[in-house]
Amino acid sequence: MPEERVRARAGLRLPRSRRAGATDASAPSAPDSASDSSGRPARTSARTSARTSARTSVPPPRTARDRRRALGLDAGAWFLLLPALLPILVLSVGPLLYGMSLAFTDAQAGRTDPTRFTGLANFADLRLDPLFWDSFRVGLVWAVSVTVLQFALALGLALLLDQNLRFRWLARTLALVPWAMPQVVVGELWRLVYHQDAGLLNTTLRGLHLLDHNAGWLTSPSLALPAVIVVGVWAGLPQTTVVLLAGLQNVPRELHESAALDGAGAWRRMRAVTWPALRPVAVAIASLDLIWNINSFGLVYVLTQGGPGGQTRLPMLFAYEEAFRYGQYGYAAAMGLVLVAAVALLLAVFLRSRLRPYEEEGGVR
Numbered sequence: 001m002p003e004e005r006v007r008a009r010a011g012l013r014l015p016r017s018r019r020a021g022a023t024d025a026s027a028p029s030a031p032d033s034a035s036d037s038s039g040r041p042a043r044t045s046a047r048t049s050a051r052t053s054a055r056t057s058v059p060p061p062r063t064a065r066d067r068r069r070a071l072g073l074d075a076g077a078w079f080l081l082l083p084a085l086l087p088i089l090v091l092s093v094g095p096l097l098y099g100m101s102l103a104f105t106d107a108q109a110g111r112t113d114p115t116r117f118t119g120l121a122n123f124a125d126l127r128l129d130p131l132f133w134d135s136f137r138v139g140l141v142w143a144v145s146v147t148v149l150q151f152a153l154a155l156g157l158a159l160l161l162d163q164n165l166r167f168r169w170l171a172r173t174l175a176l177v178p179w180a181m182p183q184v185v186v187g188e189l190w191r192l193v194y195h196q197d198a199g200l201l202n203t204t205l206r207g208l209h210l211l212d213h214n215a216g217w218l219t220s221p222s223l224a225l226p227a228v229i230v231v232g233v234w235a236g237l238p239q240t241t242v243v244l245l246a247g248l249q250n251v252p253r254e255l256h257e258s259a260a261l262d263g264a265g266a267w268r269r270m271r272a273v274t275w276p277a278l279r280p281v282a283v284a285i286a287s288l289d290l291i292w293n294i295n296s297f298g299l300v301y302v303l304t305q306g307g308p309g310g311q312t313r314l315p316m317l318f319a320y321e322e323a324f325r326y327g328q329y330g331y332a333a334a335m336g337l338v339l340v341a342a343v344a345l346l347l348a349v350f351l352r353s354r355l356r357p358y359e360e361e362g363g364v365r
Contacts, residue, residue: 102333109327122334132335134310135318136342138225142300142314143293146232151286153233154240161241162248172245179238187302190231194218194303218304221311228303228312235299236292240285247281248274287347294343315339 103122107115126132161172178186193200194217205211217227251274259269275282297316300306306313306321315335323332 158244
């Protein structure tokens with residue numbers, strides 16, 4: 001009863017008649033109504049028992065509708081997502097599945113016979129094709145070189161733009177100019193720079209007496225790939241810089257100030273403060289750069305079209321030639337499927353090697 005509970009909590013004694021009634025009513029649960037040596041009634045364990053029963057009680061079984069709602073699979077939500085999912089399914093997932101199916105057929109352009117299922121024949125031909133392995137080697141050199149150089153230069157530029165310099169806004173704006181230019185425009189611009197007779201690069205080097213003849217930057221087998229790598233680094237530098245600059249601005253300034261007060265130099269602060277906070281962002285953008293560079297096509301196609309002598313023929317260029325120049329759709333599809341598997345494997349190894357120290361420190365669960 002409310003009155004008895006209030007009096008019991010306040011340590012007041014009840015009238016004799018009510019005490020007798022309360023004693024009779026609480027007889028089955030004698031430990032709850034026991035008093036201590038001072039004569040005050042001890043607190044009952046009803047609340048503790050209720051909490052214990054609530055913790056140990058088995059929740060009611062969840063229905064299938066509850067499970068769908070917990071996973072975000074409500075019918076209303078799917079209905080709202082349909083306008084966005086349909087274009088993805090029709091324009092991305094559908095062609096992807098169709099292209100994967102072509103890898104196991106002998107599909108060719110211009111043939112009147114029906115396409116036949118050939119199993120792994122295209123993959124067996126790829127294994128013995130030296131041109132494919134040469135293009136894969138060139139693509140690996142291109143992707144790793146561009147990604148590493150691009151990341152190193154972008155990190156230095158991001159650290160510079162993060163400082164409190166004059167006209168910093170102008171420098172940040174100019175750094176985005178290559179990103180705003182289409183790849184075709186970038187390729188044509190650098191073709192003019194690399195032109196053997198009237199190019200800006202040869203003219204400048206001859207004026208400085210560093211060259212005594214015009215170098216064929218895009219026509220020499222030994223110079224073509226390094227020249228194309230320079231263009232790839234220049235074209236992809238802004239996006240990496242922007243991402244790393246955003247990560248640097250999320251590092252608390254108090255950490256740098258505390259490290260400086262403790263006597264840490266610039267390199268020590270970079271290694272102990274900046275890099276641990278920037279590492280997740282750096283791994284993410286480096287992974288994306290690696291994927292984009294392996295799948296690169298337009299820039300190299302405009303510059304060299306894979307020449308000279310296949311020295312800049314990337315895997316995507318080789319697949320393009322097989323499909324649209326020679327009409328070997330099934331063979332090109334098998335090549336694309338192998339490249340997807342290779343990229344996934346390289347990316348998995350890279351992410352595992354870069355994120356393992358972060359996992360050991362408890363940054364990723």
